[in-house]
Amino acid sequence: MAEMIDIQDLVFEYTRDENQEPVSAIKGVSLKVEKGSFTAVIGRNGSGKSTLAKNINALLLPSRGAVYVNGYDTRQEENVWDVRQSAAMVFQNPDNQIVSSIVEDDVAFGPENLGVESKEIRTRVDSSLKAVNMWQYRKKAPHLLSGGQKQRIAIAGAIAMRPECIVFDEPTAMLDPKGRSEVMGIIKELHEDGITVLLITHFMEEAAQADRIVIMDQGEIALDGTPQEVFRQAEAIRDMNLDVPLTVELGYRLRDRGLSVPDTIMNMEEMVEFLCQYK
């Protein structure tokens, strides 16, 4: 399979004040994301995960190393629009990424910028709004919608650009549980439809739904693997002050107390199944 995103020894530095030493937010990260995959990047605030996302969208450019998106080098100025069209981005705050006071006009914003023809924009807007179940709200004003609905509008705005990949930068951090599950549902559907998903989050239960989890800590990749592989390192995860799913935590605690509970139990169903063997 081809690579959607190829990050090579990325270093990102910034200076707070003029006279200060540069601070590195990312200290040498290499990461390849395959087309059609669903990868979660998880880490604490300040771990560098959001900076990484912005480097993928050419909103920030590497200090050293390189980022290739769909083969385009983000450092080449002429590639910027191809990079952003290939890998669209959805941000954390549902309010501050909606441009227009009418839902459908907002979804049209991306394709309009890309110079797509009017009729085609209309088709894309309608199909994107239907994909996030917000078509019936197309004439509404965004400020009257709930957080989850606004975030779905933002996702529709990204889909309308027909990207191959969408980078979600903590899309559920400001939502209530209902909004959170709405948005996660849409993300999973998009992945099933073939879109490459890169989900930046600090919720482990969301990351657990991905095919691959990358844990970032202090600007570096600390763990990288399938959820099973990563959760087997429960102790390391806890040392980085991140949560593990409840069943993984329980398995870990029980093993600690001398019971040989398998470390492959990832969710509640599997835990109950395991328990039932000892009825």
Next chain:
Amino acid sequence: MSIQVNNLTHIYSEGMPHQSLALENVTFTARDGQFVGIIGHTGSGKSTLVQHLNGLLKPKSGSIVVGGVDITQPGVVMRDIRRRIGLVFQYPEYQLFEETVEKDVAFGPANLELDESEIQNRVKEAIQLVGLDYEEIRGHSPFELSGGQKRRVAIAGVIAMKPEVLILDEPTAGLDPKAHQDVLDMIRKVHVHEKNITFLVSHNMDDIARLADWVLVMDSGRLVMQGRPEEIFSQEEALDSIGLALPEPARLMNMAKKQGLPFQGSFLTVEDAEEALYGFLKRDRDLRI
């Protein structure tokens, strides 16, 4: 000290075509030292309720009696209410405005017109209570702190008013797991130290189960259930029907019970579930390492 809410009713935009019943006959009592959790999905009336408790909204009817005084009466001086009842809004760091942390925390106490030395003492105590280093942070601008630190400073600004009732609306929204846990621990510490009545509004059932000793459940402006957490979280169907989930450990154990596994009682925390599973699994020799 106690706070009694009787038949509280509130209507939004009364007389306008879009009027709506925001609270309907809400009645409950909270006593000294209680930690009350308020749950309900967005729009269920939680925020409207807590704004009444602080006197920011006036009810259509009903009363709120705090320490013997009905704060819904017209003659009540707002400053007296604010002195007794502190309210921390969602994302409270967005209300910070002073040049230094110290000045910002002093804003509330200064509004209470306390004398200078008392304000100083309270500011220092509040900053320490929220787990920050007073000497180190007092002169900093609140805007150059990290997200979790800003949140603590904002909460300190309310704690410095030494309210007998402290209300927190989603105090951990948007924080990462570590900061989330730290803020909750801090709230518990403040509760124990100040011996106040604490109200915690949250979407996170695990937090409510862990911290609260009394739970109010709101739905469509009505108080539909109230009780101890064990009681509330034993009613999975009732909660499910109003869009609320159980704490994770309770969900797991309920699933196990449905499969005929012999678990008894309520499981509000990881520790509860751990003990039950340990007790169940250790009977089996093969499992012991």
Next chain:
Amino acid sequence: MIRDITLGQYFPGESWIHRLDPRIKIVGTLAYIVALFIVGDFWGFLIAVAALFGVIGISRVPLKFILKGLKPIFIIILFTFVLNLFMIPGKVIWSFWILTITEEGLYTAFFMAARLILLLLGSSLLTLTTRPIRLTDGIESLLSPLRKVGVPAHELAMMMTIALRFIPTLLEETDKIMKAQQARGADFESGNILRRAKSLIPILVPLFISAFRIAQELAMAMEARCYRGGRHRTRMNAMKLEKRDFAAGLLLVAFVAAIIAERILL
């Protein structure tokens, strides 16, 4: 309450007027305002009033709703009326103490007030029947020939679009901050002017910081969606003049002609 102000509000509808191209409505409104200043006598005003009520009738916006928007401006109209009434010299028809009313004064006061009222009703009809977003599109399109002489037509329209989008967000934000500061014992109501002005600082500082944060995040989100100014940009709802727009244009020409003819001939 802020939401009770109807001036500049949109009244949803599907009438012939609502569906007109925003450009023709903007041009029409401007022409109407100019016409009001050409008009100088009773018959001229009659034509202007008839035209306005004709348009109101077709738009099906309730007259009561339109008049409600005039309320906040009523004081200004009254003030102009009184000022004109007493200040214009001429043939005295009534006098008391230092107040004198002249025939010319009465005449000017009456027409000035009528002009203002018609002007306000006419222009509020534009916003009442046109979605704000269509209005900005119309302005952008009408200004675009001026781009050659350096008028940033697209940028102006984009700024208006964003302002419209974020007014409710910022109002909500203001309300939240006010409540949060009140909960910390802030008092916005009592004290003298200086004290009250000072009590605004705890609201204004957080509000500005919020506005900056919003602007920063929005700019980034717009860039991520490939925004690069007006060049290369297409529109979903490309504006196309329809039959009804040409009909409206003809009616407009007829109206202006009638006003000019009346002025010259009578």
